[in-house]
Amino acid sequence: MSRQAFEKAHRYLNQKKSEMIAFSDYLAAHPELSEKEYESSRMMAEILSGAGFSVEYPYLGLPTAFKAVKRSPDGTEKMPIVAIMVEYDALPVIGHGCGHNLHGTMALYAGLAVGEAVGDISGEIRVIGTPAEETDGAKVQMADAGVFDDVDLAFMFHSYAGESFADYRALGIDGLEFSFAGQTSHIGAGRHDNADHGPALGLTWNLTPGSRTRLSIWRRPFKYSVAYGICRCILWGGEHPLRQMDEMVHPAVLHHLLRPGRFDSNCNYDQLPIV
Known part of the structure; x- marks a missing residue:
C-alpha cells in the first residue's frame, strides 16, 4: 500500500x-x-x-x-x-x-x-x-x-487489552502429535500379553484435562483431539499467544501428560512431526 x-x-x-x-x-x-x-x-x-x-x-x-x-x-x-x-x-x-x-x-x-x-x-x-x-x-x-x-x-482481528501487534502467534495452530504402539492378543487366552493402544488413547483423552491444574499456566494444554482410526493423539499448545511451542512444552511435561495412558495400557508412544 x-x-x-x-x-x-x-x-x-x-x-x-x-x-x-x-x-x-x-x-x-x-x-x-x-x-x-x-x-x-x-x-x-x-x-x-x-x-x-x-x-x-x-x-x-x-x-x-x-x-x-x-x-x-x-x-x-x-x-x-x-x-x-x-x-x-x-x-x-x-x-x-x-x-x-x-x-x-x-x-x-x-x-x-x-x-x-x-x-x-x-x-x-x-x-x-x-x-x-x-x-x-x-x-x-x-x-x-x-x-x-x-x-x-x-x-x-481479535481484540486484546494490551499492546496492538500484527505478528500475533497463537499456539492453538501448533500441535504435538503422538502415536501409541501396542500389541493385540486373544482376549481369553492371552490377555496378559495385551498392550492395547485404544485404551491408551482413551486414558490420555480423559485424563489430560485434569493435568491442567498440575502444570504451570504457560504449559497447560487447552485443546486435544484423537483420531482413533490411526491411534494418534494431538495435544495443542498452551494459552499464552507469544510463547513458541518448542519453548513451552518441556519433555517432562509431555511425559506427565502421556504417562497414564502409556503405563496403564503397557503401550509405547512416539512423537510424530506436524506437517
Missing part, C-alpha cells in the same frame, strides 16, 4: 472513531447467538453496501453470512486479493464475552478503510461475514467451498 493510500485509510478511521465506538456498543447491547445474528449481519451488510461494496447477503446458503467486494476500477484480473473476516456472534447468557462486538467492528471498519483507499492502489478487498464462530464456525464451511482459494491474504 502506498503512503498516500495508507494515509487515506488512516484518515477514514479517525473520522469514523465515534461511529465505530457506537456500533461496537450497539452490538454489545444487542448480542445474537450463533447462526441467529440477523440484525448484526444485516447492519454490517448495509454499511458495506452504502460504502460502495458489492454485497452478497445472505451468502453461501448461510442466512447470516455475507460477502462484500470492492476493487480498483482500473484493476487487472491478476490484482492482489485481500479478505478480512468479520465475527459477530455472541455467547449464551453472557453475551459478547469473547469481544466479537469489538473485533467484529474493527474488522468491518478496516475493510471499509481499505475500500476508501482502493482507488489509489491496485487490488480487491473482500469483507467476509463469518457467523457461528462460537459453534460450527462458518469459516470452515467457507474454506471447504473454496471461498478463499483465489485470495492472496486472508485474516481476522
Whole structure:
C-alpha cells in the first residue's frame, strides 16, 4: 500500500472513531447467538453496501453470512486479493464475552478503510461475514467451498487489552502429535500379553484435562483431539499467544501428560512431526 493510500485509510478511521465506538456498543447491547445474528449481519451488510461494496447477503446458503467486494476500477484480473473476516456472534447468557462486538467492528471498519483507499492502489478487498464462530464456525464451511482459494491474504482481528501487534502467534495452530504402539492378543487366552493402544488413547483423552491444574499456566494444554482410526493423539499448545511451542512444552511435561495412558495400557508412544 502506498503512503498516500495508507494515509487515506488512516484518515477514514479517525473520522469514523465515534461511529465505530457506537456500533461496537450497539452490538454489545444487542448480542445474537450463533447462526441467529440477523440484525448484526444485516447492519454490517448495509454499511458495506452504502460504502460502495458489492454485497452478497445472505451468502453461501448461510442466512447470516455475507460477502462484500470492492476493487480498483482500473484493476487487472491478476490484482492482489485481500479478505478480512468479520465475527459477530455472541455467547449464551453472557453475551459478547469473547469481544466479537469489538473485533467484529474493527474488522468491518478496516475493510471499509481499505475500500476508501482502493482507488489509489491496485487490488480487491473482500469483507467476509463469518457467523457461528462460537459453534460450527462458518469459516470452515467457507474454506471447504473454496471461498478463499483465489485470495492472496486472508485474516481476522481479535481484540486484546494490551499492546496492538500484527505478528500475533497463537499456539492453538501448533500441535504435538503422538502415536501409541501396542500389541493385540486373544482376549481369553492371552490377555496378559495385551498392550492395547485404544485404551491408551482413551486414558490420555480423559485424563489430560485434569493435568491442567498440575502444570504451570504457560504449559497447560487447552485443546486435544484423537483420531482413533490411526491411534494418534494431538495435544495443542498452551494459552499464552507469544510463547513458541518448542519453548513451552518441556519433555517432562509431555511425559506427565502421556504417562497414564502409556503405563496403564503397557503401550509405547512416539512423537510424530506436524506437517
